[in-house]
Amino acid sequence: xxxxxxxxxxxxxxxxxxxxxxxxxxxxxxxxxxxxxxxxxxxxxxxxxxxxxxxxxxxxxxxxxxxxxxxxxxxxxxxxxxxxxxxxxxxxxxxxxxxxxxxxxxxxxxxxxxxxxxxxxxxxxxxxxxxxxxxxxxxxxxxxxxxxxxxxxxxxxxxxxxxxxxxxxxxxxxxxxxxxxxxxxxxxxxxxxxxxxxxxxxxxxxxxxxxxxxxxxxxxxxxxxxxxxxxxxxxxxxxxxxxxxxxxxxxxxxxxxxxxxxxxxxxxxxxxxxxxxxxxxxxxxxxxxxxxxxxxxxxxxx
Amino acid sequence: xxxxxxxxxxxxxxxxxxxxxxxxxxxxxxxxxxxxxxxxxxxxxxxxxxxxxxxxxxxxxxxxxxxxxxxxxxxxxxxxxxxxxxxxxxxxxxxxxxxxxxxxxxxxxxxxxxxxxxxxxxxxxxxxxxxxxxxxxxxxxxxxxxxxxxxxxxxxxxxxxxxxxxxxxxxxxxxxxxxxxxxxxxxxxxxxxxxxxxxxxxxxxxxxxxxxxxxxxxxxxxxxxxxxxxxxxxx
Numbered sequence: 001x002x003x004x005x006x007x008x009x010x011x012x013x014x015x016x017x018x019x020x021x022x023x024x025x026x027x028x029x030x031x032x033x034x035x036x037x038x039x040x041x042x043x044x045x046x047x048x049x050x051x052x053x054x055x056x057x058x059x060x061x062x063x064x065x066x067x068x069x070x071x072x073x074x075x076x077x078x079x080x081x082x083x084x085x086x087x088x089x090x091x092x093x094x095x096x097x098x099x100x101x102x103x104x105x106x107x108x109x110x111x112x113x114x115x116x117x118x119x120x121x122x123x124x125x126x127x128x129x130x131x132x133x134x135x136x137x138x139x140x141x142x143x144x145x146x147x148x149x150x151x152x153x154x155x156x157x158x159x160x161x162x163x164x165x166x167x168x169x170x171x172x173x174x175x176x177x178x179x180x181x182x183x184x185x186x187x188x189x190x191x192x193x194x195x196x197x198x199x200x201x202x203x204x205x206x207x208x209x210x211x212x213x214x215x216x217x218x219x220x221x222x223x224x225x226x227x228x229x230x231x232x233x234x235x236x237x238x239x240x241x242x243x244x245x246x247x248x249x250x251x252x253x254x255x256x257x258x259x260x261x262x263x264x265x266x267x268x269x270x271x272x273x274x275x276x277x278x279x280x281x282x283x284x285x286x287x288x289x290x291x292x293x294x295x296x297x298x299x300x301x302x
Numbered sequence: 303x304x305x306x307x308x309x310x311x312x313x314x315x316x317x318x319x320x321x322x323x324x325x326x327x328x329x330x331x332x333x334x335x336x337x338x339x340x341x342x343x344x345x346x347x348x349x350x351x352x353x354x355x356x357x358x359x360x361x362x363x364x365x366x367x368x369x370x371x372x373x374x375x376x377x378x379x380x381x382x383x384x385x386x387x388x389x390x391x392x393x394x395x396x397x398x399x400x401x402x403x404x405x406x407x408x409x410x411x412x413x414x415x416x417x418x419x420x421x422x423x424x425x426x427x428x429x430x431x432x433x434x435x436x437x438x439x440x441x442x443x444x445x446x447x448x449x450x451x452x453x454x455x456x457x458x459x460x461x462x463x464x465x466x467x468x469x470x471x472x473x474x475x476x477x478x479x480x481x482x483x484x485x486x487x488x489x490x491x492x493x494x495x496x497x498x499x500x501x502x503x504x505x506x507x508x509x510x511x512x513x514x515x516x517x518x519x520x521x522x523x524x525x526x527x528x529x530x531x532x533x534x535x536x537x
Contacts, residue, residue, distance in 0.1 A: 138435065
């Protein structure tokens with residue numbers, strides 16, 4: 001869809017009654033580095049976690065490399081809405097197509113089971129045509145967590161080779177050689193046979209990053225990668241992320257590191273209260289914030 | 303009969319006691335293996351996300367199983383199985399499968415709850431990391447979550463094994479056969495010999511108690527050895 005490698009469309013996420021995301025749409029182009037900022041509770045981590053379906057969106061669609069990862073959301077497809085009984089009924093009563101569609105969306109009038117065969121057939125065929133199994137998509141989307149989440153029962157090397165081997169993407173020799181090469185690049189070859197509990201936070205996070213790289217991902221998602229680190233270890237992790245950016249990796253980074261955003265981001269998204277309040281180049285968002293929420297946030301962190 | 307006579311009598315019967323101890327241990331071992339397998343399977347079913355109807359049905363079955371087995375006495379379960387479901391095993395020349403299955407089913411319910419608590423104690427981030435790498439839920443369970451869960455529940459599992467070893471003494475309520483010959487477990491042997499030589503009854507019972515105690519102490523030593531090994535693995 002329009003050249004984005006990862007795209008989310010009309011995303012809503014409720015946790016019980018709590019609305020965390022209220023209609024978020026955005027995309028990441030191949031090679032683009034997007035940094036997401038926002039106060040805690042603004043929904044930025046939830047949005048990122050929806051991208052690889054660690055959270056299942058309540059409404060909306062997630063697309064990856066032209067493939068649909070979520071169920072079809074009929075409200076995003078006017079032609080599917082037009083096939084529904086609800087639409088036909090309203091149309092018979094008269095009115096403009098656009099207005100009827102807007103009304104149906106606004107009032108959530110579609111009911112899966114009562115919309116007739118034509119509607120169901122369209123839903124099914126669209127799903128069949130575009131759907132990609134979430135495990136296949138995740139294998140190509142790296143994710144780095146705030147709390148590293150290295151597998152505690154495995155050595156560093158086993159952490160890195162587990163997924164490529166289990167998914168039969170590489171031979172044991174290939175996977176090991178690649179892992180050792182990546183460890184070499186971050187200067188941690190000597191830790192290959194250590195267990196995570198013996199490593200510092202900065203080492204853990206750098207290994208978590210190269211563990212993702214062992215899957216040769218097309219995009220890397222970072223969920224506050226430096227928030228759980230001691231201050232003196234933040235630098236080494238950001239340094240590795242910068243090298244990754246320079247190497248051309250497509251990245252989406254949720255962070256509080258304004259300096260990193262300025263230096264690396266092609267685009268900055270500012271989230272507030274479950275929506276994307278601002279989007280632009282770092283200088284646009286940092287130097288000329290338009291919304292009050294962004295101005296407040298920036299004055300508190302800068 | 304002097305005490306020395308009683309000990310002499312015991313010495314005379316040492317072969318029979320050793321054999322019956324072996325039988326008790328064999329039953330306990332089989333039941334532990336079976337119970338552990340049942341426990342892991344039930345725990346995984348109980349913890350699995352209830353997204354598809356098959357899992358939902360299996361989960362309901364697991365809940366009923368655990369409730370019924372934990373809610374009724376082991377001896378009652380053994381006698382019911384012996385006289386109904388496992389009645390064809392009962393007629394076989396070697397019917398040790400009856401107590402092994404009965405105790406295994408019993409232990410499985412307890413093991414399930416132990417292992418489930420261990421799985422719950424593993425940080426949710428471990429599963430998320432596995433899934434984010436493209437691994438399936440079950441692969442992540444197998445390779446990452448369960449190995450960590452087992453490690454945390456080793457002491458509790460051993461507790462269950464120790465209880466099970468002693469619980470096997472209730473098999474003296476049923477007739478054990480090996481190659482069509484009637485056999486006795488450790489307590490059963492002490493009882494049988496005690497009836498034959500009433501003066502020695504108490505000595506035989508004490509001897510059985512000492513043997514149970516020795517086995518449990520060996521198991522405790524094994525537990526500590528395993529705990530130390532698992533700890534070293536992380537350093």
